[in-house]
Amino acid sequence: MLVEFLNAAYDALIDLCLAAGSRGTETHAYLLGYRSSAEAIVTTVLRAGSPVEEGAMTQPDYAASAVAMQPYLDRGLTLLGEAHRHPGLIGPSAGDRRMLLDIPQDRFPRYLAVVVATFRDERPPVVTAHSIEDGEIVEHKVRVIDAAYPALLPSTVQQESVLSFGNGSGNSLVLLQVAKLPIRRLTIADDDTFEERNLVRHLVDHAALGKNKAVVGARFLRRRSTAKISAVRLHVGSATMAKVDRLVRDHSFVINGTGHPVASARISQSCARQRRTCLHSAAFARGAGGFVFLQAPGGPCYECLYDLNLESQTDDHETMQTLVTQYGYTEEELHAQIGLWADVNTIASVAAKVVLDYFKYGNDSRRPNLYVIDNHYLTINRRRVQRRTDCTTCKEAS
Amino acid sequence: MIKRVPIRDTNNGGTYALEGQPIDVLPRDNTVYVDQAGKTYDPRDNVQLQQLPDAGVLQLPRTTWW
Numbered sequence: 001m002l003v004e005f006l007n008a009a010y011d012a013l014i015d016l017c018l019a020a021g022s023r024g025t026e027t028h029a030y031l032l033g034y035r036s037s038a039e040a041i042v043t044t045v046l047r048a049g050s051p052v053e054e055g056a057m058t059q060p061d062y063a064a065s066a067v068a069m070q071p072y073l074d075r076g077l078t079l080l081g082e083a084h085r086h087p088g089l090i091g092p093s094a095g096d097r098r099m100l101l102d103i104p105q106d107r108f109p110r111y112l113a114v115v116v117a118t119f120r121d122e123r124p125p126v127v128t129a130h131s132i133e134d135g136e137i138v139e140h141k142v143r144v145i146d147a148a149y150p151a152l153l154p155s156t157v158q159q160e161s162v163l164s165f166g167n168g169s170g171n172s173l174v175l176l177q178v179a180k181l182p183i184r185r186l187t188i189a190d191d192d193t194f195e196e197r198n199l200v201r202h203l204v205d206h207a208a209l210g211k212n213k214a215v216v217g218a219r220f221l222r223r224r225s226t227a228k229i230s231a232v233r234l235h236v237g238s239a240t241m242a243k244v245d246r247l248v249r250d251h252s253f254v255i256n257g258t259g260h261p262v263a264s265a266r267i268s269q270s271c272a273r274q275r276r277t278c279l280h281s282a283a284f285a286r287g288a289g290g291f292v293f294l295q296a297p298g299g300p301c302y303e304c305l306y307d308l309n310l311e312s313q314t315d316d317h318e319t320m321q322t323l324v325t326q327y328g329y330t331e332e333e334l335h336a337q338i339g340l341w342a343d344v345n346t347i348a349s350v351a352a353k354v355v356l357d358y359f360k361y362g363n364d365s366r367r368p369n370l371y372v373i374d375n376h377y378l379t380i381n382r383r384r385v386q387r388r389t390d391c392t393t394c395k396e397a398s
Numbered sequence: 399m400i401k402r403v404p405i406r407d408t409n410n411g412g413t414y415a416l417e418g419q420p421i422d423v424l425p426r427d428n429t430v431y432v433d434q435a436g437k438t439y440d441p442r443d444n445v446q447l448q449q450l451p452d453a454g455v456l457q458l459p460r461t462t463w464w
Contacts, residue, residue: 026463028463056464057462057463057464058462058463059461059462059463060458060461062430062432062438062458062460063432063436063437063438064436065458066432066436066438066456066458067432067434067435067436069408069456070434070456073406073408073411073456076411078408078409078410078411079408079409079458082461082463084463093464094464095462095463095464096463096464099461099462099463099464102428103428103459103461104427104428104429104459107407107409107427107429107457107459108408108409108459109409111459113463364410365410365411365412366410366411366412
């Protein structure tokens with residue numbers, strides 16, 4: 001983990017410690033900010049009330065600090081740890097190490113002990129950061145940054161194996177970006193075949209006509225990715241659920257880009273059973289917008305969303321033929337019905353971003369799990385949805 | 399009757415709950431509890447569950463740095 005101080009927070013901490021140095025005491029501050037799997041970013045240094053600050057010991061003012069940190073917690077910041085000053089001693093003392101080991105890790109995982117060593121001579125302060133990992137005290141690199149955005153991916157991404165259902169117009173754009181991440185493996189499952197009408201809203205060209213979408217997609221991405229990419233011809237239906245279950249079990253993360261409500265429900269059920277995280281995304285009729293939903297083990301599933309009326313519009317051959325024969329759409333109207341590519345792309349971009357954030361933050365309960373994109377006003381509404389109490393899939397999974 | 403006190407989780411933004419009989423004492427786990435008014439409840443003082451308010455409680459590690 002990298003410990004990063006926003007410029008202003010670093011300056012505030014150093015000023016605090018230099019002032020304590022001139023008084024000849026230690027000093028104490030709480031550190032608040034953001035955390036991802038790879039980074040802890042300190043944005044706020046909080047010294048509230050009257051902490052105990054003696055020559056070789058310091059304790060926080062719990063009451064004043066708890067009251068003062070509430071507004072920061074309300075804004076989504078996290079308590080990352082505590083900082084104190086040492087006169088000349090770099091890093092945690094033996095007492096600090098014992099203290100760090102005594103902090104309950106179940107309540108305060110990766111809690112930071114930051115020490116600022118200041119010196120009587122002209123040497124600049126030295127800042128160190130330690131926390132507990134797997135029961136051991138670990139030192140972290142410290143640096144100062146200009147923007148409080150966790151940009152780094154943890155090394156665990158290299159172990160991720162991603163399974164994608166569907167390689168249609170929207171999901172092909174999601175997969176292009178996912179394949180550029182340093183993941184280990186990507187499997188694309190689709191039983192559909194490229195038709196002429198697909199070409200106006202897909203990455204592929206005429207050479208793909210008549211060929212399986214998964215096979216063409218895998219071939220396209222292999223030249224653009226370091227991941228091992230494979231294709232599976234598979235229709236998601238009642239007769240193939242055993243194979244779907246096997247595939248889901250064999251991967252760490254699932255993307256559902258089928259856009260088909262029944263297939264989506266089946267994929268969702270499989271992911272709930274196998275306790276796999278699944279990203280669902282789909283476009284609404286006419287490409288007016290769409291939604292992206294992150295289904296995590298123990299959280300709400302695709303079927304929990306039914307109350308939210310997120311009816312997506314699929315563009316598989318059967319649906320298109322139904323629209324032609326039953327509703328008399330023209331070819332042009334059909335294109336509008338399922339959305340033009342730029343409209344689909346807004347949804348795909350959000351979906352790719354949610355995958356990226358999942359790899360950065362994991363299943364963070366503070367983050368939204370549903371994003372609804374409005375292509376008319378170009379807005380994204382996000383919220384955290386909960387399980388539906390009457391959802392049978394969730395009941396069976398738990 | 400089981401008493402349930404929601405505690406604000408400073409680590410991930412959610413809440414977790416302390417549950418038990420009202421007379422149960424808080425677990426001695428090297429932390430302190432503070433309510434919204436700034437009143438501190440130290441588990442070393444055998445604080446009972448019923449002494450905590452029903453909302454707005456936050457938990458901090460009890461720390462001394464050397």
